[in-house]
Amino acid sequence: MTSVAATIDSLTPALVERARSGDRAAFEALISGRVVRLMRLATSILLHDADAGDAVQDSCVRAWVELPRLRDPAQFDAWLWRIVINACRTTLRRRHRTAVREIAMDHATGSVDTPGPGPGMSENISEVEVVRLSFARLDPDRRAILILHHVEGRSVAEIAAVLGIPEGTAKWRLHAARQELGRALKVERR
Amino acid sequence: MSERRPIEFSDSLIEQALGREPDSAVAAQTFDRILAAIADRPQRRPGLRQMVVSAVAPRPRITLGWVALVALLIGVLLAVAVLSGGPRQRPVVLGVLPTAATTIQPTVIPRATDELRPSLPADCLTLPADAVQATSPGGSLAAAAPRPVGSPSNGLIAYATRSAILTYDLATGTRRQVATLRPPAALGLGQLTWSPDGRRLLFAGGTDLFWCDLMVTNADGSGVALLARLGLDRRDTAETIVWSPDGRSLLYNDGHYADYVVLTIGGSSRPLDGTHSCRWPTWSPDGSRIACVGDGSIITVASGESVALNLNPSGWGNSQTSPVWAADSQSITFLGEGGLDASTAYRIGIDGTILSSVGLPGSSDWTTDLDLSPDGSRVLAGSCPVTCGAEDFQVVPIDGSPAVSLGRGFRAVWSDDGSMVAISNADGIIVADAKDGTTQVAVRAASAQVVSWSPDQRQLLYSLANGQLWTVPAAGGEATLIDEGPVSAGSGGVAWQPLWP
Numbered sequence: 001m002t003s004v005a006a007t008i009d010s011l012t013p014a015l016v017e018r019a020r021s022g023d024r025a026a027f028e029a030l031i032s033g034r035v036v037r038l039m040r041l042a043t044s045i046l047l048h049d050a051d052a053g054d055a056v057q058d059s060c061v062r063a064w065v066e067l068p069r070l071r072d073p074a075q076f077d078a079w080l081w082r083i084v085i086n087a088c089r090t091t092l093r094r095r096h097r098t099a100v101r102e103i104a105m106d107h108a109t110g111s112v113d114t115p116g117p118g119p120g121m122s123e124n125i126s127e128v129e130v131v132r133l134s135f136a137r138l139d140p141d142r143r144a145i146l147i148l149h150h151v152e153g154r155s156v157a158e159i160a161a162v163l164g165i166p167e168g169t170a171k172w173r174l175h176a177a178r179q180e181l182g183r184a185l186k187v188e189r190r
Numbered sequence: 191m192s193e194r195r196p197i198e199f200s201d202s203l204i205e206q207a208l209g210r211e212p213d214s215a216v217a218a219q220t221f222d223r224i225l226a227a228i229a230d231r232p233q234r235r236p237g238l239r240q241m242v243v244s245a246v247a248p249r250p251r252i253t254l255g256w257v258a259l260v261a262l263l264i265g266v267l268l269a270v271a272v273l274s275g276g277p278r279q280r281p282v283v284l285g286v287l288p289t290a291a292t293t294i295q296p297t298v299i300p301r302a303t304d305e306l307r308p309s310l311p312a313d314c315l316t317l318p319a320d321a322v323q324a325t326s327p328g329g330s331l332a333a334a335a336p337r338p339v340g341s342p343s344n345g346l347i348a349y350a351t352r353s354a355i356l357t358y359d360l361a362t363g364t365r366r367q368v369a370t371l372r373p374p375a376a377l378g379l380g381q382l383t384w385s386p387d388g389r390r391l392l393f394a395g396g397t398d399l400f401w402c403d404l405m406v407t408n409a410d411g412s413g414v415a416l417l418a419r420l421g422l423d424r425r426d427t428a429e430t431i432v433w434s435p436d437g438r439s440l441l442y443n444d445g446h447y448a449d450y451v452v453l454t455i456g457g458s459s460r461p462l463d464g465t466h467s468c469r470w471p472t473w474s475p476d477g478s479r480i481a482c483v484g485d486g487s488i489i490t491v492a493s494g495e496s497v498a499l500n501l502n503p504s505g506w507g508n509s510q511t512s513p514v515w516a517a518d519s520q521s522i523t524f525l526g527e528g529g530l531d532a533s534t535a536y537r538i539g540i541d542g543t544i545l546s547s548v549g550l551p552g553s554s555d556w557t558t559d560l561d562l563s564p565d566g567s568r569v570l571a572g573s574c575p576v577t578c579g580a581e582d583f584q585v586v587p588i589d590g591s592p593a594v595s596l597g598r599g600f601r602a603v604w605s606d607d608g609s610m611v612a613i614s615n616a617d618g619i620i621v622a623d624a625k626d627g628t629t630q631v632a633v634r635a636a637s638a639q640v641v642s643w644s645p646d647q648r649q650l651l652y653s654l655a656n657g658q659l660w661t662v663p664a665a666g667g668e669a670t671l672i673d674e675g676p677v678s679a680g681s682g683g684v685a686w687q688p689l690w691p
Contacts, residue, residue: 024229031224036217043212047213052212053219053220053223056220056224057223060227060228061224064231065235065466127203129207129602132207132208146204165481172430
């Protein structure tokens, strides 16, 4: 797994400067190498491809519009990732506000409506799938920090920069997210 | 059931499970959409129209020299004022630089006729020209009737089914079809919003993906009119349609990332320049300003001047929660956040000055769906245990007073006066006292989802999973079936009429 910082194109600062001055081609070049990673992040948080596409689209257009206000071009990636995470949270909020949640009848017996087979799931379900189901049980914020670290390979310092929080806080939250995933795994395996 | 082998919880397993590539087709489409969207989007550049008020900006040091200079200037100004016959009547607005002269040409909203309809966005499958019709005698498309007609009594419930908008009078049990949608039935109606005086009902028509037409009707179904073509490429953007406090104007966004438009009913419309990034707009009680906390700005409606709220070093004053204006329209309260950071309750003056900021203890564990109480003094928050099927709701005062625990459920809604919270849970709906957390059962129904409170706080509107719409007294009692449905309870498909004089 390679560090995201190491994969950032060395041309990024120059492209950011050009894009800040209104060069659409430069912005296109900036986004083209990042859209798949942004989609992966958004999909992991939202668990929905189309919503993730909308969130990434929203975020990139907003980044284009607001780019002249970015004070430090070196922070472009952290800034863009933060916009995407916030867009995902906005999507979740809207989804929560407008959607009518259909409650399965087994709610009456105290079970939950998170995705997952629950009791009676197949014996041969793979460990990977169990982790995915457990991950879906987590709070979106926990999902985000786990993706940033385990999938994107970001260091604690990079996560802190993306989320705009102190490194100590990022470290603690990452630890808490892993603990919660562990607890969710136990629930899924019951 | 046999005991399963515990999973070895390793980094590699997590990476394998979570490191799925996104759908390449969706990613490619997203990239194309981004390029198309920015093709005609100007960038936002700081200018004379805005003064950035930063919470982290260094403050100038006050020295004796400065004090002397300011005193001298005040003296000179006073002398000039006395010599010119007294102080000027024009108020001084702190924190807003003069706006560059901008001529806003009003656009008269034309009467809705079939001839005007061809100007559609190319990708918007709009309603047929004759899709919406008034059911009242003589209810032709007359642009925003100047004298709105009230309903027979307070308490109309407006709701959308797949093919019509109806109102139900709770007092008389009378049901009225306000607008109908002719085939093809693939189109839909929703986004129902009553004007503050309860005399007009706004709604949108479109497909499952797009809102296309912004329509208005009087409460009795007369005067149905097309107000605007929306051309939105996502329905949820239409959530930003808000009435002015006097019910005479609308604020809406007529296209994704476009500037907002202020439309005066029966009059003209004009764009609010620089508002394309506005989120959660809220009109001040006096109607003079609009707060957009998502983007962090307060806009003066008449002049278009704006004050940007720049609350953290990254340049984002982001918030996921609609702001609440003070009753005197001089300040707003909202919940700010930075990434996954804990929430902070801000109170900010109309000139951008941060009057107070209070970190909310425990907020890092809250879910994203926070709601301020109607008076802005408390936060309705939910925290999510490992099993996220239900949240533990609590009311947290922003003055640091102890939180009040309300109970567990799926959705919680403030009453209009902020005294109670209705919570849908696995058994039905409970009503919790927001001050002491005591609860009582309003209705037992496994799939009941609270939709809204009646404006007098006495009734609850709720839907069932089968699409039925019901009301029940908040204190418990006999429930009333409003419609067999299926009713479009999501996407703003149900709205309870405000009390009107």
